[in-house]
Amino acid sequence: MLKRLVNEASFPFTIKNLGPLLIKSGYAEVSGYDMEPVQTYRNGKLEYYIPGSSLKGVLRSHFERIARTINTTPGVVCDPFRKANLAGGDGNPVTCEGYEEVSCGEKFQLNKAKKSGRYTNRRIIQPSNAYVYKNSCPACRLFGSTFFASRFDVSDGYLKPGSRKDVKKRDLVGIDRLTGGASDRAKFDLAAICAGAEFESEIRLRNFECWQLGAVLLLLEDLSHGLIRIGYGASRGFGNVTCDLSRVTIAMIGRSNEKQEQILGLGAILSDESYGTSKDDFLEPESLPEPKVEGIRTKWEFSGKELDDLRSVALPHLVRIIEGWPQRDEMEWDPERWERAANG
Ligand SMILES: [Zn+2]
Known part of the structure; x- marks a missing residue:
């Protein structure tokens, strides 16, 4: 991706679980439970946390569902x-x-x-x-792929100071896959974080297109409405969470800060469409916060009405871009490209 940084956005948010939460550790635990929440050392102590990679995974799948709903062309993502x-x-x-x-x-x-x-x-x-x-595809542009690093980062979610953090043991019964009945052999126990724990995390976007701002705002809105489950056992009532986004910071870097009444996306800054972006990649919210100029950065911090105004232009922009996502010839199957080797 582009070597220079032209814009960036950050979305600090808090996730609160409304029911049991279990993000499994990949390692065998010493506690004796069959499953227990993943922990990490922080400030010299073991504590529960939500790995950024787990959040990124569920946010990507949810984004794929959104994109497939807006645009039903097979393979849009x-x-x-x-x-x-x-x-x-x-x-x-x-x-x-x-x-x-x-x-x-x-x-x-x-x-x-x-x-x-x-x-x-x-x-x-x-x-x-x-x-x-x-x-x-839009999902790979936002979340990355094996071919280019993501411009979307979500940090590990750490317990908010003073947050509840109690954990309770639960006994569960597995379902017999053949009969659909309870399977005696499949009893297991686990420990899950009780409702009410709060974790602080942050999403950062670098070199974003404006529809990607809309995508992150929509993802966080869906997360706050309980539409995205995280961790183990959604079908057993686990992983029900809500989230709170109180502010968004957007910065334009270098020459891209000249138009201070617009938020410029990568497409407007490049303005040559070489990356398959569009020149009209900008947002003009009804109100913008007072910009702060720091060296080569122009920064806006959105909250309250200004954040609502940003949402109300960014979401329709996202829908418009995904609806009109162009077919790319390079991504279509080309039978002429491939030839079966004579000895194959
Ligand atoms: Zn893709």
């Missing part, structure tokens, strides 16, 4: 876990079932590979940063 399976050839066209859903990273990998299994690539591409960004 990729399935980040979907691989490509080439088939056919030998006189028949080479095919790949469900190619539109294959992850963007896998597609770029295929486009630059000389071979995939017994197939040879007749049109090898060396993907540049601009090529990758331009052709990535």
Whole structure:
């Protein structure tokens, strides 16, 4: 991605669980429970926390659902876990079932590979940063892929000072997968964080397009409305959370700070569409906070009415961009590209 930093935004928020919360630790625990919440050392003490990677995972899946709801074209966002399976050839066209859903990273990998299994690539591409960004689906543009680092970071969520942090043991019964009844052998116990714990985290965006501001605002709104479950056991009533976003800071860096009545996205700053962005990538909220100029940075801190005004232009902008997301030829299946090797 672009080496220089042109803009950035930060969204500090608090997550509060309304019911039991269990983000599993990947390691065997010494406590003797089958599952217990992940902990980390902080200020010399072990404490519960919400790993940023878990939050990022659920936010990405939720964003994929939003994008697929706004724009029902298959493959408008990729399935980040979907691989490509080439088939056919030998006189028949080479095919790949469900190619539109294959992850963007896998597609770029295929486009630059000389071979995939017994197939040879007749049109090898060396993907540049601009090529990758331009052709990535909205989810990969925002959250990153195996081909470029994310411009979306969410920090680990640490307990707010003074927060509740009690944990309770629960006995659960597994469901027999064959009969659907309770399975005697599948009894297990776990420890979960009780309702009312508060964790502080922060989302940061760098070199954002304005629709991405809208996406983060919508994700945090859905999180605050309890529409996104986190951690283990959503079907058992775990992971029900709410969140509170009280302010958003946006900064323009360098020459991009000249238009102080507009928030400029990457597209407006680049203004050449080389990254597949649009020149009209800016927002004009009804009110803007007083900007603070710090060296080469112009900063706005949004809260209250100004934050509401920002939301009311950023969300429709997001919907408009996702609705009109262009088909990219490079991401379509091209049977001419692949040839089955003679000895394959
Ligand atoms: Zn993608």
